[in-house]
Amino acid sequence: MNSQHVLVVEDDHNLRTALSDTLGLAGYKTCVAESAEQAMTICARHNFDAVVSDINLPGDDGYTLMTRVHKNNPDLPVILMTGYADTEKAVAAMKAGARDYLVKPFPPARLLRQLKSVTPATAKNNWVAEDPASLQIKKMATRVAGSDATVLITGESGTGKEVLARFIHSHSSRFPNPFVAVNCAALPDTMLESILFGHEKGAFTGATSRQTGKFEQANNGTLFLDEIAEMPLPQQAKLLRVIQEREVERLGSHTPISVNVRILAATNRDLADEVRAGNFREDLYYRLNVIPLHIPALRERPGDIQPIARHLLKAHASTRQSGPEKFSPDAETSLLQYHWPGNIRELDNVVQRACVMSAGNQIEATDLLLPVSLATRQQNKNEETNPEPVSFDDLPVNSRKKAEFKVIFETLAKHHGHRGDAAAELGITTRMLRYKLARMRELGIET
Numbered sequence: 001m002n003s004q005h006v007l008v009v010e011d012d013h014n015l016r017t018a019l020s021d022t023l024g025l026a027g028y029k030t031c032v033a034e035s036a037e038q039a040m041t042i043c044a045r046h047n048f049d050a051v052v053s054d055i056n057l058p059g060d061d062g063y064t065l066m067t068r069v070h071k072n073n074p075d076l077p078v079i080l081m082t083g084y085a086d087t088e089k090a091v092a093a094m095k096a097g098a099r100d101y102l103v104k105p106f107p108p109a110r111l112l113r114q115l116k117s118v119t120p121a122t123a124k125n126n127w128v129a130e131d132p133a134s135l136q137i138k139k140m141a142t143r144v145a146g147s148d149a150t151v152l153i154t155g156e157s158g159t160g161k162e163v164l165a166r167f168i169h170s171h172s173s174r175f176p177n178p179f180v181a182v183n184c185a186a187l188p189d190t191m192l193e194s195i196l197f198g199h200e201k202g203a204f205t206g207a208t209s210r211q212t213g214k215f216e217q218a219n220n221g222t223l224f225l226d227e228i229a230e231m232p233l234p235q236q237a238k239l240l241r242v243i244q245e246r247e248v249e250r251l252g253s254h255t256p257i258s259v260n261v262r263i264l265a266a267t268n269r270d271l272a273d274e275v276r277a278g279n280f281r282e283d284l285y286y287r288l289n290v291i292p293l294h295i296p297a298l299r300e301r302p303g304d305i306q307p308i309a310r311h312l313l314k315a316h317a318s319t320r321q322s323g324p325e326k327f328s329p330d331a332e333t334s335l336l337q338y339h340w341p342g343n344i345r346e347l348d349n350v351v352q353r354a355c356v357m358s359a360g361n362q363i364e365a366t367d368l369l370l371p372v373s374l375a376t377r378q379q380n381k382n383e384e385t386n387p388e389p390v391s392f393d394d395l396p397v398n399s400r401k402k403a404e405f406k407v408i409f410e411t412l413a414k415h416h417g418h419r420g421d422a423a424a425e426l427g428i429t430t431r432m433l434r435y436k437l438a439r440m441r442e443l444g445i446e447t
């Protein structure tokens, strides 16, 4: 199912319905408008991945609509539709910023093909950047996208490292070839190698068929290695070889396969520290750290907090018939005052929960249910007060997860925060424990 959201702007009722049906059948979510003015009103309420608009509309035309849309969202792809006689105008529209154009009449398959090529498969054009620090990163990312250099993205968990990686890919010459993401922390050590490099049938017990690896899947595109610091040393050695030789060998095979892949890696740890501690290969570190990009924590770029919150509210509004449309001034102040240990992922959880809690058409400060004990704890840090115990009951997760968090928390406390000992008692690897702790931090639990 394609969950991308497309706005169709067309004054002809039959064509509008036909376009909307075509997109709906292909799995897109659609909104329709019959004029540029109506389209702008809808755009103010929803986030779209693309706009498909007729050029000839009553009132403002498709060009004007495109200009107005791009004012608020310069990255939003717009495809313009035109009658045969307008081809020259359509070419001019491309120069003015349209991603593509369609000459009517066109077969449905052409529309779908064009849409697919202008919208990254999963990346939404959802990088909200208003704080000067974020604008600076966006500028650098745009420049970096033009090269084929390896990029090492650092930043706390939930700060938007994957969003940045997708942005670089979708602004590079490798787009629309694949963007393939692998979370190195979420996979058991034994699987990481076969997932990355693939395997032949019979390469190990359970390998019942040949499987291509992520490197092959990302050929001519971009491979995003998330949480790279969690990659075990033997796999690091193999990764280094693949990067140097630009060839992979599937497990159980000695036939090298050429791959042309751009690597973007991300970590929430200090990789240089990991090198010093002997956990990360120095040679691989230098291979990956060609261009370092650091995303500051959300609390360090306060200018982003409210715009991102509004963006998330709109995104969730697209999936509901009714519900709050804005934040009250008090709620906005509370958002600014909180310290966001889980960064934007936590902000997203808070906004989703507030949508459920809110009774009216605006979210009040009390609907946010910000973890008061934790916020207070942060404020009280200088006053050396005793922290309140963490309450797992208020977390927006199911009871099984709550129980798991509780066990992890208690086991860590029992071992005075020693992760190796706690992981051993829990029967999981230290790497898996770190991964789980990162997820807990995103929910606001200080671990």
Ligand SMILES: Nc1ncnc2c1ncn2[C@@H]1O[C@H](COP(=O)(O)OP(=O)(O)OP(=O)(O)O)[C@@H](O)[C@H]1O
Binding pocket: 126, 127, 128, 129, 155, 156, 157, 158, 159, 160, 161, 162, 163, 164, 226, 268, 308, 311, 344, 345, 348, 438
């Ligand atoms: N600038 C932004 N504007 C809007 N949404 C954002 C932004 N940055 C991140 N998000 C959203 O926040 C969530 C977390 O982002 P992302 O997965 O990119 O973070 P991350 O740093 O890669 O996290 P992790 O370290 O846990 O892998 C996603 O839902 C993403 O869409």
